[in-house]
Amino acid sequence: MEEVQLIAGLRAKDRKTTEYLYDKYSRALYAVISRIVFDKDIAEEVFHDSFVKITRKIERYDESKGRLYTWMANICRNSAIDKLRSKEISQSGKTNTIDDFVYGMESQSGTQEQIDGIGVKELMIELNDDQKFIVEYIYFKGYTHSEVSEEFDIPLGTVKSRVRAAIQVLKKNVARI
Amino acid sequence: MDIQSYISSGKLELFLLGELTEREREEVLSLAMMHPEIQKELDELEETMFSFDNMTGVAPSQEVKDKIFSTLENEFILKEAPKPTAAPADTKVVPIGSPWKPFAIAASIAAIVASGAAFYYADKYQKRNDQFTALLQDQSVMADNLNQVKQEFEEADSRLDKFVAGDFKRIEMKGEGFDMQKDARVDVLWDQNAQEVFIAVNNLNDLSDDLDYQLWAIGDDGPVGIGLVNSGEKLTLQQMQAVAQAGAFAITIEPKGGSKSPTLEKLVVLGEVA
Numbered sequence: 001m002e003e004v005q006l007i008a009g010l011r012a013k014d015r016k017t018t019e020y021l022y023d024k025y026s027r028a029l030y031a032v033i034s035r036i037v038f039d040k041d042i043a044e045e046v047f048h049d050s051f052v053k054i055t056r057k058i059e060r061y062d063e064s065k066g067r068l069y070t071w072m073a074n075i076c077r078n079s080a081i082d083k084l085r086s087k088e089i090s091q092s093g094k095t096n097t098i099d100d101f102v103y104g105m106e107s108q109s110g111t112q113e114q115i116d117g118i119g120v121k122e123l124m125i126e127l128n129d130d131q132k133f134i135v136e137y138i139y140f141k142g143y144t145h146s147e148v149s150e151e152f153d154i155p156l157g158t159v160k161s162r163v164r165a166a167i168q169v170l171k172k173n174v175a176r177i
Numbered sequence: 178m179d180i181q182s183y184i185s186s187g188k189l190e191l192f193l194l195g196e197l198t199e200r201e202r203e204e205v206l207s208l209a210m211m212h213p214e215i216q217k218e219l220d221e222l223e224e225t226m227f228s229f230d231n232m233t234g235v236a237p238s239q240e241v242k243d244k245i246f247s248t249l250e251n252e253f254i255l256k257e258a259p260k261p262t263a264a265p266a267d268t269k270v271v272p273i274g275s276p277w278k279p280f281a282i283a284a285s286i287a288a289i290v291a292s293g294a295a296f297y298y299a300d301k302y303q304k305r306n307d308q309f310t311a312l313l314q315d316q317s318v319m320a321d322n323l324n325q326v327k328q329e330f331e332e333a334d335s336r337l338d339k340f341v342a343g344d345f346k347r348i349e350m351k352g353e354g355f356d357m358q359k360d361a362r363v364d365v366l367w368d369q370n371a372q373e374v375f376i377a378v379n380n381l382n383d384l385s386d387d388l389d390y391q392l393w394a395i396g397d398d399g400p401v402g403i404g405l406v407n408s409g410e411k412l413t414l415q416q417m418q419a420v421a422q423a424g425a426f427a428i429t430i431e432p433k434g435g436s437k438s439p440t441l442e443k444l445v446v447l448g449e450v451a
Contacts, residue, residue, distance in 0.1 A: 012283075014255035022242065028227055031234025044241040051245050055252070065206065066192070067220070069227045074195035123229060144196050160187030167190050171225040174232065 003068050010058040018055055025069065026051070029076045036080040036142045046083050050076045081142035123173045131166035138163060183208065184218050193222055255283060336375075336414060343368040345375075348426055350448035357430070357445045358382055363406070365392075365426045365448060372419040374403060381408040381445070384430065390445065391435040394423040400439050425449045 001009075001020055009017025026047075033050065034043040054072050061071055127135060137143040145163060149156045191197050192205045209216040345366045352361030362379040376392060384390065390406040403418040406428060430443040 013253050015253040027234045027236045028230035030237040031230040047237050052248050067223050070193050163190045164187035170229050174225050174228040
């Protein structure tokens with residue numbers, strides 16, 4: 001289904017289109033959330049709320065301001081960050097790292113999940129330490145680039161170029177797998 | 178601008194991560210529109226982020242899917258969607274009760290509602306438009322009035338300047354000595370240096386349409402006509418023609434438009450320069 005059709009269907013409150021959206025994007029969107037919010041139950045709660053929000057706010061989505069996936073991923077990411085910073089989670093003292101994430105996925109039972117998790121290590125293995133650090137803080141801990149810059153005293157421009165470099169590595173690996 | 182260095186600045190990645198300010202977002206969007214390379218990079222990066230998320234993620238549980246769809250259940254308008262594979266090539270008569278029916282009904286209702294709304298708003302628009310036009314007209318009338326007032330003010334202001342700066346002599350012309358209008362009175366204000374003459378009508382009878390009052394400056398060369406007097410404009414200053422030398426001023430009644438020399442039988446007022 002073309003993105004235009006998809007958006008039109010969502011705006012028409014069409015059930016089939018919403019199911020299509022779910023089937024195509026739920027995994028990726030849930031990944032955005034669950035790498036920030038590590039607790040499965042809370043992550044699913046955030047995902048539920050975010051997905052419902054997406055279908056309700058689709059009227060206000062402006063195609064000229066960016067593509068659909070980016071818009072949806074940002075809704076999920078922001079909800080996850082909000083949740084992470086709310087008292088509820090910060091008290092549990094959980095910190096997320098890439099290793100936790102990979103390990104967490106590998107430890108889950110069921111062949112489906114094992115297959116799902118196969119690419120993660122491969123995707124990230126070629127990142128150097130600087131890039132890994134950036135991916136960890138921005139992708140997994142929900143930091144903004146300016147927060148990384150301030151907290152770790154890295155110039156803003158350097159953070160930007162590392163974000164760029166890291167995503168370029170991921171881009172190459174994604175294309176290869 | 179250097180598109181490559183813009184692309185490699187990291188700004189596009191931050192755009193996708195939702196970390197730019199509104200102003201920076203606008204910048205990225207408008208540059209992407211102007212430069213296909215930027216749009217292409219943006220699309221590829223989004224695709225990468227989606228693939229990365231999709232490849233590294235696990236599917237959320239069936240329970241959360243059920244929960245989402247039960248939350249949304251009441252919000253779906255089209256509960257049964259058309260098959261996405263319906264190709265126009267094998268178009269056939271759609272039997273009643275096909276999955277298209279609710280869609281068609283919904284579409285018809287939407288169309289009716291939309292047309293209704295369109296008429297309603299078109300009417301509203303027309304009314305607003307009329308009001309707007311009327312306001313524009315009012316505004317232009319007011320602007321004209323304002324201009325006129327401004328012009329009058331400027332004239333009055335420049336007259337005032339003249340009176341303040343000039344050396345005006347006031348000559349009272351009275352009708353007492355003549356038969357025409359005993360109670361007539363008109364004042365002449367004369368600045369001999371600037372040669373400027375104003376008159377202020379205090380009391381003058383109205384004339385029939387075929388007659389005019391004419392002001393005369395009587396000097397060494399005899400009377401010289403220096404303009405027609407508007408008897409209707411009481412107590413405002415009327416500027417007359419320039420006079421350098423005069424011993425007296427007088428007003429006579431003349432045929433419409435004035436005469437070359439005064440009709441002395443119809444002398445109304447006279448005032449001598451002191």
